Amino acid sequence: VPKTSATFDFARDRVAYSRDVVGVHLVFVQIWPDSAARAWMEDDFAQVGRATPIVIFTHDQPDAEAK
Numbered sequence: 001v002p003k004t005s006a007t008f009d010f011a012r013d014r015v016a017y018s019r020d021v022v023g024v025h026l027v028f029v030q031i032w033p034d035s036a037a038r039a040w041m042e043d044d045f046a047q048v049g050r051a052t053p054i055v056i057f058t059h060d061q062p063d064a065e066a067k
Contacts, residue, residue, distance in 0.1 A: 015059065016040045024053050031058040 003013060010030075016037055017028045025048045029037050041056075048054060 018044050020052075024055060027054060027056045029056065029058055033058075 014030055014037070015028050019026050027041065027044065029041065033041065045054065
């Protein structure tokens with residue numbers, strides 16, 4: 001179900017996801033990671049080998065006002 005600014009709940013719908021694909025660690029987070037997201041990223045990165053490239057994808061919630 002597509003989210004809109006009226007139906008998006010930051011606490012419930014926030015994105016913090018990672019996956020390894022062909023030797024690259026991909027990380028998906030909100031465009032403005034809060035302290036919880038930064039802590040999650042730090043823990044996630046600790047599990048990745050030092051020689052593994054990491055690509056971070058960010059996005060903003062639906063219908064967000066530019067800051």
